[in-house]
Amino acid sequence: MVGSLRASKEGLDIVEQARKKKGWTKTALTWCEKALTTEATLKRFWRLVPIQQESFTKICEVVGVDWENVVDENFSLPTGTPRIDWEQPIDVSIFYGRKKELATLEKSVFKDRLAIVSGLGGIGKTTLVGKLWENIKGKGEFEYVIQRSLCNKPPLSELLNDLIEFLSDDEEKTGGIFQLMGYLRKQRCLLILDNVEAIMSSDKLAGFFCPEYQDYSDLIKRVKAEQHKSCLLLISWERPKDSVGLLGEKVGFLRLSGLEQEAQELLKAQGLLGTDKELETLNKLYAGNPGSLKLISALIQELFDGRVQNYLRSGTIVVVLNEILAQHFSRLSDLETKIMINLAMNSEPSSLSQLIEEISSQPASKVMEAVNSLINRSLIEKISSEVGEVLFSLLPEVRKYVKSKFVK
Numbered sequence: 001m002v003g004s005l006r007a008s009k010e011g012l013d014i015v016e017q018a019r020k021k022k023g024w025t026k027t028a029l030t031w032c033e034k035a036l037t038t039e040a041t042l043k044r045f046w047r048l049v050p051i052q053q054e055s056f057t058k059i060c061e062v063v064g065v066d067w068e069n070v071v072d073e074n075f076s077l078p079t080g081t082p083r084i085d086w087e088q089p090i091d092v093s094i095f096y097g098r099k100k101e102l103a104t105l106e107k108s109v110f111k112d113r114l115a116i117v118s119g120l121g122g123i124g125k126t127t128l129v130g131k132l133w134e135n136i137k138g139k140g141e142f143e144y145v146i147q148r149s150l151c152n153k154p155p156l157s158e159l160l161n162d163l164i165e166f167l168s169d170d171e172e173k174t175g176g177i178f179q180l181m182g183y184l185r186k187q188r189c190l191l192i193l194d195n196v197e198a199i200m201s202s203d204k205l206a207g208f209f210c211p212e213y214q215d216y217s218d219l220i221k222r223v224k225a226e227q228h229k230s231c232l233l234l235i236s237w238e239r240p241k242d243s244v245g246l247l248g249e250k251v252g253f254l255r256l257s258g259l260e261q262e263a264q265e266l267l268k269a270q271g272l273l274g275t276d277k278e279l280e281t282l283n284k285l286y287a288g289n290p291g292s293l294k295l296i297s298a299l300i301q302e303l304f305d306g307r308v309q310n311y312l313r314s315g316t317i318v319v320v321l322n323e324i325l326a327q328h329f330s331r332l333s334d335l336e337t338k339i340m341i342n343l344a345m346n347s348e349p350s351s352l353s354q355l356i357e358e359i360s361s362q363p364a365s366k367v368m369e370a371v372n373s374l375i376n377r378s379l380i381e382k383i384s385s386e387v388g389e390v391l392f393s394l395l396p397e398v399r400k401y402v403k404s405k406f407v408k
C-alpha cells in the first residue's frame, strides 16, 4: 500500500500516555470521529498494522501528539509484501506433531475457496492454523491475510466493513458481500474466521447459524460457489451445513482429532515422569486432546509429584475439560443427549441399528439425524469394526463427563 505508515513501539507509548490524559479508551468513539476514521483502523493502528498516512497523522493529531514522533521510520513496505492483520497472534513456539494435518490444510487453503477446520474445544484448531501460517508466510502465496475471532458475535455487516477496509487499503470504509467478492476476485486473500460456533444455533442440530446470523450462511455459499482467487478458512466446533461441498466444488474440510505418539513429547515437556507405556495410556485416556493433556499434567504435578503411574493407579479419570464440555452439551437437543447417555452406558461401541432399537421412542430417521449431528460436533467417535460395520462410541473423558452429569 503506497503511503502507509506504522507506529514504532516507543511511538505507541507516547500515544498511550496522551490518550490516558484525555481519558479516552483505546478505541474511543470520539477519537474515531475526530480523526475521521473507523474503529477498525484505530485498532489496526494499535496492532502496528500499516494504515494510510492520512489516517495515521489524524489519529496522532487529535490525541495531541506529533505524528513524526510516533511513526516507525525504519518501516517501509516493499512492493509484493503481503499485508497481514492478525487479531489474536498465536504462540506456536511449542508445537508437536500434526504433520499430516498441516500438509492437508496447506493444500486446501492454496487450492480451495473455502476451508473448514472443526473439532472439540482444546483439540488444537487455533494452534494448528497459527502453525499453518508460520509455515506458509514465507511462500508469498497470499497478498492479504486477515484473521478475526467471532467470539464477540459481530453482525455480518460489521465484519464486512472491517474486512473491506483492510482489503481496500483503507480506501473504502463500508461495503457488503458484493464488494467483498470483488476484492476476493481482484487479489489473493486468505480470510480466517475463528470461533465460528459462537454464532451458530444452540437449539437446533449441529451446523445451523442463529437466526440473526443467517447472512453468514449467504457469505459462505457465495464464497464457495463464485469464481475468485481467495480462500475463506473457518475454524469451528461444528461444520456449518452450507459449507458442505458437492463434488467438484473447491471446499476442503479437516476434522481434527487428538495427537498420537507426539503427545508423549508434550507430556514430558510438562514435566511428567513415566514410562512410554504409561504416557501412552494417559494420552489414550484423554484421546490426545492437547488442551486436556496440559490440564491433567498440571493436576498430576500437584497431586502426584508428576508421577503418571500413581495417577493411573488411582483408576479414575478426572474430567479436566468440564467447562468446555458443559458448553458443548448445552447445545444438544434432547435426543442427542439421550444418545450420548445411551453410548455412555454401553461399555462396548454401538452400531446404528442398535441405537435405533434402544431409542425406540423416536423414529429411525430422527435417530440417524441426531447421530450425524453428534459426529459433526465431534462428540462421538466412529469406529469401523472388523466386519466393516460402523460403530459409535465416546472418548473416555466425554464418557466420564456424561456419566457424572446425566446418570444418577
Ligand SMILES: Nc1ncnc2c1ncn2[C@@H]1O[C@H](COP(=O)(O)OP(=O)(O)O)[C@@H](O)[C@H]1O
Pocket (backbone or CB within 6 Å): 094, 095, 096, 097, 098, 119, 120, 121, 122, 123, 124, 125, 126, 127, 128, 266, 290, 291, 294
Ligand atoms: N500440536 C500442538 N502441540 C502442542 N500444544 C498444542 C498443540 N495443539 C494445541 N496445543 C495446546 O493445546 C491448547 C488448546 O489448543 P487450541 O488451539 O486453543 O485448541 P482449540 O482452538 O481447538 O480450542 C493450547 O494451550 C495449545 O497451546
Ligand SMILES: [Mg+2]
Pocket (backbone or CB within 6 Å): 125, 126, 127, 194, 195
Ligand atoms: Mg480455538
